[in-house]
Amino acid sequence: MxxxxxxxxxxxxxxxxxxxxxxxxxxxxxxxxxRPTCQRKREDAQLTEEIRQEFYAHCGRYGSPRLHAELRDQGRSISRKRVARLMHEAGLCAKRKRRRVLTTRRDTTHPVAPNTLNRDFTAPEPNKKWVSDITSIPTAQGWLYLAVILDLYSRIVVGWSMSASCDEDLVEHALDMALTRRRPKSGLLHHSDRGSQYTSRAYRLILEQSGIMVSMSRKGNCWDNAAMESFFGSLKEECVGSTIYTSHEKARLALFTYLEVYYNRIRRHSTLGYVSPLVYEQRALQQAKKNV
CATH class of the missing domain: 1.10.10 (Arc Repressor Mutant, subunit A)
Structure with a gap:
């Protein structure tokens, strides 16, 4: 000492x-x-460098649980506590989520649906439960609005849409993408808040024609759509942060890259055993084929 x-x-x-x-x-x-550095310290130094490389490869988005999973898949035998300790000693701290701004407004003249989802954010297979919501992204050209639909089975983004206007078209385009991509069977449950975009006659008609059941959060209760709240919290912190994009075009490119390239295909999800949504669905499909 x-x-x-x-x-x-x-x-x-x-x-x-x-x-x-x-x-x-x-x-x-x-x-x-x-005297030579002890073996443990040499290993810690090497592990710290590997952790640092992975931390910055994911733009500071990963905390110790996801970094531990990343190193484990690379064949490293290391405990999660050790990863957390080395991150703390190296001053590596994952980005934290922030509260998002309310974007949907209720129209009291529109009918609403009961909360059928009832905060059960699990699904036995794909295309059984979808959740949707809207968020806003600041740019020098004004707000850019983003509507997203998640499949609760794997938390994969199945549909999204961006626009300078937070209107019915925004959510309809996201729904159209989801329906085209997934082609769900009748009986799918679609959950959202009571925003006028989701309670509009046009949107409800699309759901009805597709054989989709409707569920809506209770008035002013964000926890009824907690899966979407969590997703947007991650997106705001991991993709947007404190950035004010100079144009809608640059914001669109950044969001597209996050949604389609990073989140769906690469980012490890804690509720999926720390694999990406796409990998989770692919493994489930492979397992189903083996069981046939």
Whole structure:
């Protein structure tokens, strides 16, 4: 401990003075400096560098659980606690989620549906439960609105739409993408808040014609759509952060890259055993084929 203190403060005080004060010989101190670093410290240094590379490869989005899963899949035998300790010592801290701004407004003249989902954010297979919502992205050209639909089975983004207007077209385009991509069977449950975009006659008609059942959050209760709240929290922190995009075009490119390239295909999801939504669905499909 004395030698470590001297080493850490050698730029502030003369080594000879510190040796005298701490009652150690200079020769012993210099002999200590020549000793090889212990095996554990060498391993920690190497692991820290690997953790640092993965941390920045994911733009600071990953905390210790996801980094631990990443290293484990690369064949590293390391505990989650050790990853957390090395991250703390290296000053690596994942981005934190922030509350998002309310974007949907209720139209009291529109009919609403009961909360059939009832906060059960699980699904036995794909295309059984979808959740949807809208968020806003700041740009120098004004707000860019983003509507997203998630499949609760794998949390994969099945549909999305962006527009400078937060209107019915925004959510209809996202729904159209989801229906085209997934082609769900009749009986799918679609959950949203009571925003006028979702309660509009046109949107409800599309759902009805597709054989989709409707569920809506209770008035002013964000927890009834917690899966979407969590998703937008991650998107805001991991993709947008404090960025003010200079144009809608640049915001669109960043959001597209996050949704289609990173989130669906790469980002490890805690509720999926730390694999990406796409990998989760692919593994489930492979397992289903084996069981046939």
């Amino acid at each position: 004395k030698y470590q203190f001297i080493e850490q403060h050698k730029q502030e005080f003369p080594i000879v003075v510190m040796c005298r004060v701490l009652d150690v010989s200079e020769s012993s101190f210099y002999a200590w400096r020549k």
